[in-house]
Amino acid sequence: MAELDALRMIWDKHDAAWRARLAAAADYLRSHGHLAAPAATPEGAWLAEQRHLAAKNTLDQARANALTALDPTWRLPHGADWHRKHHLLRGPPRRPRRPHPRHPARRAAPRHATPLAARRGGSGGGA
Structure with missing residues (x-):
């Protein structure tokens, strides 16, 4: 018997069909x-039928699980x-948009940027 199971012997064609549909649902x-x-x-x-059976409490518990x-x-x-719609809205995570090179306002400041007052040689204190 174990050898037949190892060869994937189908003992119950209805159960085998159900498992094939479950695999299709997983895909x-x-x-x-x-x-x-x-x-x-x-x-x-097939999924609508399973939901209908579950609503009537006639779906086998192992299948529901x-x-x-x-x-x-x-x-x-x-x-x-x-x-x-929830899946569409949730969607895959988006990559951050890179700023357009022709629009300076959209460019991020370089990491080594110094304050304007320091570049001009002033103290930045004003008056």
Whole structure:
């Protein structure tokens, strides 16, 4: 029996199909950053069915745990549209913009810059 398991023998075709869909959902999560897949896609239809089963408390607890391990917000508590927009707004971290070389006001002062009074030879005290 252990040898057949080592060969990845499929004992339950329904469980194997479910795990394949879970892997597809994981791929979607890696690509899009959320599990709010549109229902028109295979991943979205499958996830909608899992959410429906979870809402009726008929989703197997081990499967619910596997989805929660994948993404704690897989049930989309705020709705699919909110999760999609939240991901877009959160987005990847942006690199700081470099100042444009032709606009002096946008240029950062060099680290070795000295105060204007010191460059002119004055004390900077005024009057």
